[in-house]
Amino acid sequence: AIVAEIETQLNGQGQGALSGVHALITAGPTREPLDPVRYLSNHSSGRQGYAIAAALAAQGADVTLVSGPVALAPPRGVTLVKIETARQMLKACEDALPADVFISVAAVADWRPARAATKKLKIKATDAEAPAMELAENPDILKTLSNKRKNRPRLVIGFAAETHDVEDYARAKLARKGCDWIVANDVSGDVMGGAENEVVLITHDQSERWPRMGKEEVATRLARKIAAELGGDDGGIKLAAE
Amino acid sequence: AIVAEIETQLNGQGQGALSGVHALITAGPTREPLDPVRYLSNHSSGRQGYAIAAALAAQGADVTLVSGPVALAPPRGVTLVKIETARQMLKACEDALPADVFISVAAVADWRPARAATKKLKIKATDAEAPAMELAENPDILKTLSNKRKNRPRLVIGFAAETHDVEDYARAKLARKGCDWIVANDVSGDVMGGAENEVVLITHDQSERWPRMGKEEVATRLARKIAAELGGDDGGIKLAAE
Incomplete structure (x- = not known):
């Protein structure tokens, strides 16, 4: 907290450009159980979401980080x-x-095993057919929060990890x-x-391609964009809690 | 290496009870891709397998640890x-x-998605039916190594994680x-x-219930059992490399 304080002071913005702002962020994968042992999941280290949480906190935001299982210490x-x-x-x-900004960085599993057994399943093939795991659609967190009538965050940002036709x-x-913005992530590389x-x-009206950069740098740059957007033309931030 | 050396000296067994023994251990989960983003996996921290690898190395064994993705530093x-x-x-x-002892601690996924797509799949439900993920059976690593005609390790140990009817x-x-031994793990608790x-x-001829204990203690106790078994009645260990 002392380091964050010094950083925001150095930014010359008193308590930080996002002081008083409540930022809600999701990060990491979700795990969708088939039984107590097996699950369906998505690749996600959580690093980008945790870096964004840290960058927003460093700018003075009050940050809630909702995280799936990752091997990272919370910022x-x-x-x-x-x-x-x-x-x-x-x-x-x-x-x-309520939150002023919602950033959905988590790699949420869009489908889950339709039935989650409470005991470990003994899966067996029959002569007639291979076993299959039936899937059920998960709730769409980004869409749900984007379309809230009450308590919709002023700025809703989604992430998209795509291997092709990214934009x-x-x-x-x-x-x-x-939602208002999408941070499209080209994961076709490594x-x-x-x-x-x-x-x-x-x-809604433009695309901005950023050069390949560290996840911390992506986070800092996004935090600045968010501060500018929430600040608006007059530089004053209207808060969800007001 | 210096610490291991001191420990084995303290054991009063020169280079350690498992000096010259090649131990092969699997640990952690496997991840079975459905596409570049999604995968099917098993819960496994890898802690028990890594602890066993460390315990065997401390007894002087030459240890190969084959590990799925975990958040642990190698011993x-x-x-x-x-x-x-x-x-x-x-x-x-x-x-x-060749190895003298094989210990299968990994939570190997016994089934994988039958087809692994190279692009991220767009899964959709139809009016007629829910989508399903067809499954294919994975190779059985424990069974394969237990039944090798050439190069079967002298001692093959499996782990079984069960939620009920454990024994x-x-x-x-x-x-x-x-295989020769099974370490049955009651995972019905936490x-x-x-x-x-x-x-x-x-x-083959007995069951030995150990009290609930730390994973490091399970590892040490198992390493001692392995040393006794490989040593045989005359205390001399016959090596795979001989």
């Missing part, structure tokens, strides 16, 4: 809420509202979810779980 | 081979033979796999990912 001064499944993540996010898929996702990201920031 | 003096899938794990184990399932597993385990050591 200093951030309220950490640990969850496993997408449904638990949605509930934790809704419990954390097209991301722009379609922006429209489909009803960035997954690594230290760097290559992103395109997509808003 | 000192152990050769670490990192893998993701069950098929990669089997290949890494076969490449590491019955474990004894059936011993017979089915063709031990998964935790610091402790509650195990039953099952051999």
